[in-house]
Each structure stands twice: as C-alpha cells, then as structure tokens.
Amino acid sequence: MARYNFDEVIDRRKTDSLKWDIPEGQLPMWVADMDFKTAPEIMDAIKEKADEGAFGYTIVPDRWYDAYKKWWKERHDFTIESEWLMFCTGVIPALSSIVRKMTTVGEKILVQTPVYNIFFNSIVNNGRYIVENSLLNDENGYHINFEELERKLSDTQTTMMILCNPHNPVGKIWSKEELERIGELCYKYGVIVVSDEIHCDITTPGKGYIPFASVSNKCRDISISCVAPTKAFNMAGLQTSAIIVPNERMRAKVDRGINTDEVAEPNYFAIQAAVAAFTKGGEWLDELRTYIYENKMTVKKYIDENLKDVKTEVTDATYLMWIDCRNITDDSKRLAAFIRKNTGLYVSAGGQYGKAGEGYIRMNVACCREVLNDGLERFKNGINMYRKRQN
Numbered sequence: 223m224a225r226y227n228f229d230e231v232i233d234r235r236k237t238d239s240l241k242w243d244i245p246e247g248q249l250p251m252w253v254a255d256m257d258f259k260t261a262p263e264i265m266d267a268i269k270e271k272a273d274e275g276a277f278g279y280t281i282v283p284d285r286w287y288d289a290y291k292k293w294w295k296e297r298h299d300f301t302i303e304s305e306w307l308m309f310c311t312g313v314i315p316a317l318s319s320i321v322r323k324m325t326t327v328g329e330k331i332l333v334q335t336p337v338y339n340i341f342f343n344s345i346v347n348n349g350r351y352i353v354e355n356s357l358l359n360d361e362n363g364y365h366i367n368f369e370e371l372e373r374k375l376s377d378t379q380t381t382m383m384i385l386c387n388p389h390n391p392v393g394k395i396w397s398k399e400e401l402e403r404i405g406e407l408c409y410k411y412g413v414i415v416v417s418d419e420i421h422c423d424i425t426t427p428g429k430g431y432i433p434f435a436s437v438s439n440k441c442r443d444i445s446i447s448c449v450a451p452t453k454a455f456n457m458a459g460l461q462t463s464a465i466i467v468p469n470e471r472m473r474a475k476v477d478r479g480i481n482t483d484e485v486a487e488p489n490y491f492a493i494q495a496a497v498a499a500f501t502k503g504g505e506w507l508d509e510l511r512t513y514i515y516e517n518k519m520t521v522k523k524y525i526d527e528n529l530k531d532v533k534t535e536v537t538d539a540t541y542l543m544w545i546d547c548r549n550i551t552d553d554s555k556r557l558a559a560f561i562r563k564n565t566g567l568y569v570s571a572g573g574q575y576g577k578a579g580e581g582y583i584r585m586n587v588a589c590c591r592e593v594l595n596d597g598l599e600r601f602k603n604g605i606n607m608y609r610k611r612q613n
C-alpha cells in the first residue's frame with residue numbers, strides 16, 4: 223500500500239519558482255527540479271526549525287556526518303569516514319571551487335559529452351579549457367570511448383576529469399568495470415576525478431549506483447565526490463550538499479578552497495533538511511522511484527505508439543528522458559523553441575549538453591501523471607507540427 227500520493231497536482235505558480243514562473247497555460251518540463259512536494263518528514267523537520275525563530279549562524283553537527291555515513295553504507299554499500307566529509311552549499315559551488323583550487327588557469331578538464339551543461343561554465347568561467355570525450359552511442363546505448371579517453375588523459379595539460387555518475391542527461395549508471403577503468407587511467411596520468419553523484423538516489427527500483435570512490439584504492443585516492451539529497455528529495459533551493467575526499471592532502475586543499483570561496487557554511491535549514499532526508503526519507507524515496515519509473519515507462523510507450531520516428535529508452539537513473547529526434551532534425555535548439563512557441567511546453571535542447579547531444583530533447587518527467595500526459599500530448603503535437611512545417 224502506497225503511503226505517499228505523487229498523483230496530487232501541486233500548483234507551483236506564483237511561488238517565485240524558476241521552473242514555474244511562466245505564463246498561464248505553459249508547461250515546464252526542463253530544469254531538474256521536481257513538481258512533487260518533498261517528503262512530509264522533511265517538511266515537518268523544516269517547520270520545526272522555522273519555529274525556533276532565531277535564525278543565527280549554524281554549525282555542522284555530528285548528526286549530519288552520521289546521516290550521510292549511514293545512508294551511503296546502507297543504500298550504496300560505501301563506508302565513509304567522518305573526516306572525509308565536508309559541507310558545501312551545493313554541488314556546483316563545490317565543483318567551481320574545486321576547479322579553481324585543484325587546477326591552474328589554462329589547464330584542461332575532461333568531460334564526457336553529452337553532459338550537464340553547467341560543467342562547461344565551471345570550467346570556462348574559471349579560465350580552464352574543456353576537453354570533450356564524447357560518449358559512444360550505438361544499439362547497446364551509451365558507453366565510453368576508452369581509447370580516446372586515454373589519449374586525452376595522457377595530455378599533460380589535462381589535470382582533472384569531471385565524471386557524472388549517474389550520468390545526466392543520458393541516465394546511465396556506470397558499471398564497476400567502467401569506473402575501475404576510468405580510475406586506472408586517471409591514476410596513471412595523475413588526473414584528479416571529480417565525481418558528481420547528485421543523481422545517485424533516483425534509480426530504477428532494484429538498481430543502485432556505484433560510488434566512484436568505493437571501486438578501488440586507486441579510485442578512492444584520486445577522487446573528490448560531490449553528493450547531496452537535493453535532487454532526490456526536491457530541495458535544491460535549500461542549498462545543501464557534501465564533498466567526500468578520502469585523500470588527506472587533497473582534502474586539506476579542497477577544504478581551504480571552499481572556505482576561501484565562502485561556500486562551506488550552511489544556511490539555517492540546510493543541515494536539518496539533509497539529516498531529515500537521510501534519516502527519515504527512505505520510504506518516501508522508494509515510492510518516488512517507483513512512480514518515476516512508471517512515468518518513464520509511460521513516456522516510452524507513448525512515444526513508441528505515437529511518434530514512430532522519435533526514439534527513447536527507459537534508462538536506469540535520473541528523472542530525465544533523453545529523446546532521440548535525429549530523424550526529425552539536427553537542430554534541437556530550433557525544435558525546442560518551436561515546441562515551446564506552438565504548444566507552451568518547455569523542454570531542453572540536447573545540443574546544450576555538447577555537440578554529441580544535438581538532435582536530442584531532454585524532458586523532465588518528475589511530475590504527476592496528469593501533468594505528464596498533458597506534456598506528452600503537447601510534445602506529440604509539437605513534433606507533428608514541426609515535421610509538417612519542414613515538408
């Protein structure tokens with residue numbers, strides 16, 4: 223028996239939401255922000271904190287460390303030591319700070335495209351160069367081009383790799399073998415791996431991700447892992463995350479970097495929310511994972527039945543559908559803009575995740591089924607109109 227109701231339509235308009243502050247009649251399915259209210263257990267914890275009323279400076283208490291350690295041990299079979307953990311105000315603040323502290327201007331940072339576009343900003347805005355190792359995509363789905371990866375890592379100017387594990391936008395959970403191979407190569411060439419694991423808790427029921435640092439001693443020693451409860455529990459606006467650095471010398475540098483950048487101190491609700499999520503949110507999360515999985519199946523079925531020249535797969539992680547529209551266009555920006563103008567549906571253009579994403583659309587399906595069905599209908603109409611217009 224389900225305890226939580228994900229079918230409820232939540233009206234997020236007029237709440238200053240980045241996603242929902244749009245004209246009436248339009249439908250946002252782009253930014254990775256869910257439409258569901260977070261777990262009631264987390265809402266209660268935040269209300270309790272709000273009732274304290276004196277919103278002074280906050281420390282990071284032992285229960286914050288314990289909550290992360292227990293969750294990763296029980297859910298992801300990874301033993302984290304308290305000393306390895308640092309609070310940070312978000313994964314991207316952490317990443318940008320790590321880029322600045324652990325590499326120098328003019329060095330190269332490797333990413334595997336198509337990938338979360340904000341990685342590009344963290345690299346370029348800090349005066350480093352992006353090295354793209356595009357993922358291979360064939361009938362077996364996405365996988366890593368290891369020959370090219372080695373060639374690019376062997377460049378002495380490449381000093382960092384940003385891994386997306388699981389991978390946004392393609393929804394892939396990297397296997398132990400793949401992670402181990404990445405670790406071997408990065409170790410060999412002295413490249414630090416920053417593993418962004420923010421999407422790790424939204425996986426298909428029965429499937430789990432593998433923390434990069436847990437795979438081998440080499441992976442552990444070269445890794446900086448960024449984790450958070452924010453994607454899985456829909457609380458990105460609370461700005462709460464953690465950095466895991468087992469290697470002591472690297473940890474000291476990262477700690478110095480995030481403190482210099484002033485992103486190491488929690489706001490009043492950040493600790494309470496994270497602890498509530500990891501100590502009381504498990505049951506809610508598992509029901510959410512089932513709901514999202516069913517949404518993904520719904521999208522796949524709908525697209526297979528209604529749009530023969532568009533393809534998508536139910537991937538193992540994230541609440542994002544990666545939709546192959548290459549039979550329709552190789553200009554996803556134009557397609558996304560067209561769909562938006564003609565149907566009011568906001569989806570993300572695949573090209574923004576790197577050239578390898580061109581011709582794809584990313585759709586956020588973390589919404590109730592009623593909204594999902596509305597989105598799918600708009601998507602179908604948008605594609606059909608676009609196709610007619612092309613002819």
Ligand SMILES: Cc1ncc(COP(=O)(O)O)c(C=O)c1O
Nearest residue numbers: 254312313314315338390420458
């Ligand atoms: C892979 C990835 N990393 C980081 C973020 C953002 O993290 P934060 O809000 O903690 O900066 C997102 C948000 O969509 C993401 O997809």
